[in-house]
Amino acid sequence: MAPFQIGEVIEVEILSLSYGGGRGVARFRDFVIFIPFTAPGDRARVEILKIAKSFAEGKLLDLIEKSPHRVSPPCPVYGKCGGCCFQHVSAEEQLRQKNAYIQRSLSKLSVGQLDSIVPSPRDFHYRNRIQVHVRGKQLGFVRPRTNDLVPITQCKIAEESIDQALSEEASRSQIFGLSEKKVEVALSREGSLQIFPVSTVGSERHFAQVNRFQNENLVNLVKEWAQAQELPKEVWDLYAGSGNLSFPLAEGLSAQVTAVELSRPLVKAAQSQRPLKNLNWICSDVADFVRQQKSLVRSNSLLVVTDPPREGLRNSVIDDLCELRPSRWIHIGCDLMSFSRDLQKLSQRGFQIDRVTPLDMFPQTDHVEMMALISYGA
DSSP states (O other): OOSSOTTOEEEEEEEEEOTTTOOEEEEETTEEEEETTOOTTOEEEEEEEEEOSSEEEEEEEEEEEOOTTBOOOSOTTTTTSSSOSOTTBOHHHHHHHHHHHHHHHTTTSOEEEEOOOBOOSOSSSOBSEEEEEEETTEEEEEOTTSOOEEEOSOOTTBOHHHHHHTTOHHHHHHHHHTOOSEEEEEEOTTSOEEEEEGGGTTSGGGGSOSBHHHHHHHHHHHHHHHHSSSOOSEEEEESOTTTTTHHHHHHHOSSEEEEEESOHHHHHHHHHHOOOTTEEEEESOHHHHHHHHTTSOOOSOEEEEEOOOTTOOOHHHHHHHHHHOOSEEEEEESOHHHHHHHHHHHHHTTEEEEEEEEEOOSTTSSOOEEEEEEEEOO
């Protein structure tokens, strides 16, 4: 039973930050409370808003003592727009907290080497695309759990040219001229500003990493791991998108690279970029492709690269890939929980988790990008 009631005001100390909302975590008589926009080390007065079986949710009323990890958020609508959740926490403490909840998430796994999170080259101005809502002559983001628009004229995590476009009359007129309720403002590969309706989502631009600065580190790590030890004779890049990893792998290895992607427009766009003799594109559902390969004899030097959607790998894909037993496997995930579940399933099927490297792909938020190097243990 909770030691308090809804509406009660209590004093707590914030112990850590949580994954999945980026809220501060406190304990009151051994009962866990999640409080948004608090920082580790804060002493705060909190109103209890919700009580569940094993936790409660609270609202910050005021700070009795500020944490030394607190900083002033540079964004004027921080805490209202529903985007960032860590702008009030120093960059160093954000990384420390992310390392901590990554370690907790992977604690039941046997991991050969767990690296500290790779910091993003940029803490702000890193996103190469954002989506904004349009209502009349206002544009902005929607306040969480409401339909209320929070008007904006800037976004501190968007790249500078996007940030500036949000306040420039010419760009705003172009946005309003589309007569759409939701619009994406993005940068092309060449760096030019693009404004288009969200309804056109599906082209190659939507399958590139939003943080191109940190993406360089991710690509370099994939190439490094692919070239370590015995070079593979064959590579499968599953969920290949528009070739973020396929092209670097094909250019860096002599192995035959097969890129598998379900979206036909993405495959066509990738094929038109720069044809490579050792890169073959297949438009297929990954589950169908892997199932078909089970009937074929594979080389004992197969490298599989998987970068699935947020929900992680489907059980059928895991089962079929495990039956094929690739010699090495690089698994990438943008959701810590599904990534951990995938590794748990692979570990139960005889694979070794040799190394895990997290990347801070999304500073000022609780999200992390995860990479694992996996080999078959038997």
